[in-house]
Amino acid sequence: MAGNLRTSFLAMAARNLLRNGWRSGLTAGGIAVSVAMMVWTVAMMAGFSGTMVRGATSVELGQVQVHRADYAEKARPERSFEVSAAMLKTIEGVPEVQAVSPRVHLWGLLGNERRSQVTRLVGVDAVREPKVTPVAGAVTLGAWLSAKPSKTGPHEVVLGKDLARKLNVKVGSEVVAFLQATDGSLGNDLFVVRGVVETGNQLIDRSTAFIHLEDARYLGVLDGRTHELAIKTARLDNVNLVAAQLTQALRSDQHKMASAPLKVDPDEQDLNAAVPLLVQPWSELAPDLFKMVELNDKSTSLLYFVIYLIAILSIVNTQRMSAWERRREFGVMLAIGLSPARLFRLVLTETFLLALAGALLGAAMGTALASWHAAVGFDMSMFTDGGSFSYMGIAFNERIFFKLRATTILEPTLVMLVVGTLAGIWPAWKAMRLEPAATIAGRS
Amino acid sequence: MSALIRVQDVHRTYRQGEIDVHALRGVTVDLDKGEFTALAGPSGSGKTTLLNLIGCLDRPTQGRVLIEEDVISEMTGTDAANYRLQHIGFVFQAYNLIPVLTARENAEFILQLRGVPPEVRKATVMPLLERVGLLDMSERRPHELSGGQQQRVAVVRALAAKPRLVLADEPTANLDGETSEALLDLMLELNKELGVTFLFSTHDSQVIERCRRVIRLRSGQLAQPDEGDA
Numbered sequence: 001m002a003g004n005l006r007t008s009f010l011a012m013a014a015r016n017l018l019r020n021g022w023r024s025g026l027t028a029g030g031i032a033v034s035v036a037m038m039v040w041t042v043a044m045m046a047g048f049s050g051t052m053v054r055g056a057t058s059v060e061l062g063q064v065q066v067h068r069a070d071y072a073e074k075a076r077p078e079r080s081f082e083v084s085a086a087m088l089k090t091i092e093g094v095p096e097v098q099a100v101s102p103r104v105h106l107w108g109l110l111g112n113e114r115r116s117q118v119t120r121l122v123g124v125d126a127v128r129e130p131k132v133t134p135v136a137g138a139v140t141l142g143a144w145l146s147a148k149p150s151k152t153g154p155h156e157v158v159l160g161k162d163l164a165r166k167l168n169v170k171v172g173s174e175v176v177a178f179l180q181a182t183d184g185s186l187g188n189d190l191f192v193v194r195g196v197v198e199t200g201n202q203l204i205d206r207s208t209a210f211i212h213l214e215d216a217r218y219l220g221v222l223d224g225r226t227h228e229l230a231i232k233t234a235r236l237d238n239v240n241l242v243a244a245q246l247t248q249a250l251r252s253d254q255h256k257m258a259s260a261p262l263k264v265d266p267d268e269q270d271l272n273a274a275v276p277l278l279v280q281p282w283s284e285l286a287p288d289l290f291k292m293v294e295l296n297d298k299s300t301s302l303l304y305f306v307i308y309l310i311a312i313l314s315i316v317n318t319q320r321m322s323a324w325e326r327r328r329e330f331g332v333m334l335a336i337g338l339s340p341a342r343l344f345r346l347v348l349t350e351t352f353l354l355a356l357a358g359a360l361l362g363a364a365m366g367t368a369l370a371s372w373h374a375a376v377g378f379d380m381s382m383f384t385d386g387g388s389f390s391y392m393g394i395a396f397n398e399r400i401f402f403k404l405r406a407t408t409i410l411e412p413t414l415v416m417l418v419v420g421t422l423a424g425i426w427p428a429w430k431a432m433r434l435e436p437a438a439t440i441a442g443r444s
Numbered sequence: 445m446s447a448l449i450r451v452q453d454v455h456r457t458y459r460q461g462e463i464d465v466h467a468l469r470g471v472t473v474d475l476d477k478g479e480f481t482a483l484a485g486p487s488g489s490g491k492t493t494l495l496n497l498i499g500c501l502d503r504p505t506q507g508r509v510l511i512e513e514d515v516i517s518e519m520t521g522t523d524a525a526n527y528r529l530q531h532i533g534f535v536f537q538a539y540n541l542i543p544v545l546t547a548r549e550n551a552e553f554i555l556q557l558r559g560v561p562p563e564v565r566k567a568t569v570m571p572l573l574e575r576v577g578l579l580d581m582s583e584r585r586p587h588e589l590s591g592g593q594q595q596r597v598a599v600v601r602a603l604a605a606k607p608r609l610v611l612a613d614e615p616t617a618n619l620d621g622e623t624s625e626a627l628l629d630l631m632l633e634l635n636k637e638l639g640v641t642f643l644f645s646t647h648d649s650q651v652i653e654r655c656r657r658v659i660r661l662r663s664g665q666l667a668q669p670d671e672g673d674a
Binding site for chain 2: 005008012015016019328329332333334335336337338339340341342435436437440441
């Protein structure tokens with residue numbers, strides 16, 4: 001029986017809204033536009049953040065990295081670890097892991113008889129690295145490193161575009177690298193420029209030289225050890241989970257690091273201590289970027305506030321006017337036995353239906369538009385001079401591809417339903433406080 | 445007959461700006477079950493105020509109103525609403541049907557609030573609508589009915605839940621003479637058949653003539669009781 005009354009109240013509330021269809025339609029339209037705008041904006045922000053994170057992580061970081069814990073604190077070249085085939089297999093066996101690439105990081109001077117530049121020399125596995133980052137595809141001149149380093153021929157180097165320009169070298173030129181090895185000796189070697197890359201990442205383009213992993217280990221006297229494992233994951237949104245799984249997987253005894261002591265300066269023997277490995281997701285590796293993404297997310301709260309405040313004021317106005325116009329009707333309903341609480345629920349039900357209609361319409365509109373921009377991208381060239389642009393050192397194409405998830409649609413819709421319905425409390429409260437006798441007599 | 449309603453030394457004072465308006469000043473009157481009574485008097489004599497107090501829509505400044513053993517003058521809010529729902533039917537001057545409901549739904553509204561199942565509601569209301577000549581118009585909305593038809597729906601709404609008492613505030617004020625006569629006939633018949641007590645506030649002589657008893661008010665006080673023999 002209570003169900004009957006509820007159904008009947010719903011029907012009555014719907015009919016009441018249709019009584020002034022033009023006004024209800026306008027208010028529902030306002031709600032719809034607000035929700036659509038929020039869905040669209042949240043999808044755009046997610047797309048922008050995703051592009052930013054993907055851009056930053058895919059080109060350089062990878063989504064997860066493994067280091068010695070002390071290397072993560074301070075990147076000293078001695079703080080390296082052994083990587084076995086079993087360890088790589090273990091990592092590749094973790095769900096969501098798509099590829100893993102060991103790296104060696106060295107800093108030194110790179111140049112020729114005329115010019116030299118402080119350079120970051122990155123030793124990479126020429127086959128594994130392109131599976132983690134798109135760096136091989138970013139070669140604009142020459143070619144990426146050969147699959148295997150030549151045992152007899154010259155050592156290969158691929159330079160960042162700006163670094164090559166500063167050194168005034170081209171494909172086939174010879175350059176020499178000088179650096180201090182882990183044992184304190186001066187390492188040097190001759191390299192031939194095999195290619196030039198342009199990634200849009202300033203650190204790579206301006207100051208990075210890619211060399212074979214084995215060459216880097218030899219140059220830095222690293223005895224087959226590695227500084228970093230860069231890992232590519234299938235998705236960005238569950239990187240923390242993957243990092244946790246990797247931490248768990250690397251805890252087993254067979255992957256304990258530092259099995260063979262490194263020849264280091266006698267004063268630095270503690271570097272051979274069994275320091276644990278540290279698995280870090282991109283949010284820890286690039287905290288500034290993570291903060292930026294968080295800021296983007298938080299800025300949606302402000303948008304919610306501004307956009308929804310306008311919608312709520314519109315709802316309050318509509319419902320208050322509606323309740324005011326019908327006060328005599330409410331007085332009669334109260335007089336013939338409708339309890340104040342039921343009248344409150346009736347008016348609130350009307351507001352809920354109004355918010356529901358507007359929110360569903362807005363969700364549909366916002367989803368359609370955001371889906372379109374997720375598929376074809378949103379042309380940002382109107383905000384730039386045309387072509388690509390960079391933000392926080394990360395290159396963006398002229399189109400931002402929106403990211404639409406269930407929460408992107410549900411959250412603005414549900415928030416509007418809740419706050420929209422809450423906006424009906426005041427008119428409903430005013431209605432339930434009516435004095436029936438005075439209202440019927442036209443005295444209130 | 446035992447008294448259904450007892451109004452005991454009731455005063456009602458309203459505050460209008462800086463002035464106290466004494467709408468009722470010490471009214472004491474009893475109504476028996478099954479009465480068909482008019483509350484007569486000029487405008488401002490306190491008819492509607494007394495009707496509102498008996499209808500549990502207002503509370504006296506002083507004095508008590510009882511329906512049988514229930515002291516309704518002390519009821520407020522939800523208790524008062526519940527009491528009205530269970531025991532009192534109302535017919536208002538300006539019809540006051542709910543515009544978004546059909547004639548049948550309006551007539552069923554009180555039963556619905558009481559939680560009566562739809563089939564029982566319909567079975568209760570349709571014969572009454574037939575009785576007042578509105579069976580064919582049961583699915584029409586109020587704006588599709590004439591004033592007299594709306595008032596007949598209001599009477600059905602008041603009676604459908606079989607209340608102890610029906611209070612009607614100037615029920616014929618907006619109706620022409622012929623329609624008023626027909627409505628009064630209907631209410632008299634229902635009064636006789638169902639034994640429901642009717643109390644009207646009116647200054648319509650046509651209504652007063654048809655009532656068995658007339659309670660006259662003047663300046664918030666009882667004037668002189670007048671037994672009619674309609």
